[in-house]
Each structure stands twice: as C-alpha cells, then as structure tokens.
Amino acid sequence: MEDFYTIQGEGHYQGHAAYFIRLGGCDVGCVWCDVKESWDASQHPSVAVTEMVDRAAAAGGKIVVITGGEPVMHDLAPLTAALQEAGLRTHIETSGVYPLTGIWNWVCFSPKKFKNPHESIFEKADELKIVVYNKSDFAWAEELAGKVRPSCQLFLQPEWSKEKEILPLIIDYVKANPHWQVSLQVHKYMNIP
Numbered sequence: 001m002e003d004f005y006t007i008q009g010e011g012h013y014q015g016h017a018a019y020f021i022r023l024g025g026c027d028v029g030c031v032w033c034d035v036k037e038s039w040d041a042s043q044h045p046s047v048a049v050t051e052m053v054d055r056a057a058a059a060g061g062k063i064v065v066i067t068g069g070e071p072v073m074h075d076l077a078p079l080t081a082a083l084q085e086a087g088l089r090t091h092i093e094t095s096g097v098y099p100l101t102g103i104w105n106w107v108c109f110s111p112k113k114f115k116n117p118h119e120s121i122f123e124k125a126d127e128l129k130i131v132v133y134n135k136s137d138f139a140w141a142e143e144l145a146g147k148v149r150p151s152c153q154l155f156l157q158p159e160w161s162k163e164k165e166i167l168p169l170i171i172d173y174v175k176a177n178p179h180w181q182v183s184l185q186v187h188k189y190m191n192i193p
C-alpha cells in the first residue's frame with residue numbers, strides 16, 4: 001500500500017528510525033482501525049520484492065517494519081529473507097490471525113477482540129501490545145499475557161480517539177501492575193507518518 005522511512009512510534013522500538021512497508025489487505029475489521037484504507041488489497045499496487053528491498057536499503061536505516069493491513073495474510077518468506085540478506089532487521093506488526101511466515105528479528109503481536117488470534121503466534125511474540133478501548137480490556141489483556149512467553153514484553157496502548165479518557169486508566173494500571181508498560185503512538189504527536 002505504501003512505504004516510508006520514519007520513527008517507530010509504538011512499543012519497544014519507539015523512537016528508533018525504521019523503514020515501514022504497509023501491505024494491503026485485512027479481514028479483522030477493528031472499528032477503530034487507524035488505516036481502514038488498507039483493508040482492500042485490490043486497491044493497492046503490487047511491488048516486486050527486489051524493488052521494495054532496494055528502497056528500504058537506500059533509506060539508510062537498520063530496521064524494517066512490515067505492517068498493514070494485516071501482513072500475515074501474505075507469504076512473508078521471500079520478503080523477509082531478502083531484507084535480512086541485505087543486512088536489515090525484520091520487524092512485524094500483526095494481529096496474529098493467521099500463521100506467521102518468514103524470518104523475524106522482532107514480532108509485535110497486537111491481538112484483537114474482533115477476530116481471534118491463531119494459537120501459533122503466542123510462542124513467537126516478542127512484545128504484546130494491547131490497544132485499550134474500554135475498561136474491560138485490562139482483564140482481557142491479562143488473559144492474553146498469560147499465554148505469551150515469560151520474556152515477552154507487555155504494553156498497553158490507548159486507542160487514539162479515546163486517549164484522554166483511557167490514558168489515565170492505563171497510567172494507574174501500570175503503576176499497580178509494573179510488569180506492563182505504557183505505549184503511546186508518539187508519531188501522531190510528532191506529525192510524522
């Protein structure tokens with residue numbers, strides 16, 4: 001759908017320069033999705049793997065983030081192999097609704113209530129990033145945290161349109177439950193992609 005060099009705004013790598021590749025297509029249907037224009041894959045041109053890797057490498061950063069849309073709807077083996085071959089780190093942002101393909105240096109798993117994750121993602125997640133939309137999401141977050149590896153980092157991220165209401169709840173929750181961390185979408189404050 002699009003590719004751009006920016007600053008990772010969320011989660012463990014927040015603040016790091018990263019080249020983003022946003023793949024078209026998603027069938028999860030989150031009501032608050034901030035890239036609904038990504039959902040219909042047929043609306044977006046296809047780009048050859050070699051061309052995409054050249055563009056990412058030319059940007060000069062070390063990290064490439066594959067996002068979408070829902071990247072696990074695609075076979076990611078050729079793209080991730082070519083990126084690593086070019087000396088780039090492969091990171092993914094995924095809801096984990098289908099089995100993950102490809103080779104990864106970092107897996108950010110952001111599960112959704114709108115469609116259950118595939119069981120295979122839990123042992124692969126390096127970070128669990130829960131978007132908090134209402135109070136009941138804290139209990140749901142704990143349920144999911146019980147299924148990831150002990151080394152998996154845990155983040156609570158306010159849903160953007162409800163941030164004023166939800167962020168104070170997240171702050172209190174993290175102070176009381178310090179195995180969680182706050183994640184904000186800082187690119188939206190910096191007015192960058």
Ligand SMILES: C[S@@+](CC[C@H](N)C(=O)[O-])C[C@H]1O[C@@H](n2cnc3c(N)ncnc32)[C@H](O)[C@@H]1O
Nearest residue numbers: 032033034068069070093094095110158159160
């Ligand atoms: C647009 S999604 C694309 C990747 C994948 N489909 C997923 O949901 O993880 C990228 C990240 O943005 C988060 N996100 C999407 N809409 C959001 C919103 N309105 N507020 C906060 N985070 C949001 C998702 O949870 C995910 O972690």
Ligand SMILES: Nc1nc2[nH]cc(C(=O)O)c2c(=O)[nH]1
Nearest residue numbers: 007008009010067093187193
């Ligand atoms: N700067 C920036 N950081 C991000 N982290 C995750 C994003 C995504 O949409 O996957 C995203 C994004 O769209 N922009």
Ligand code: SF4
Nearest residue numbers: 026028029030033069
């Ligand atoms: S899974 Fe990701 S891309 Fe798909 S609707 Fe939800 S937030 Fe948007």
Ligand SMILES: [Mg+2]
Nearest residue numbers: 034035067193
């Ligand atoms: Mg985004």
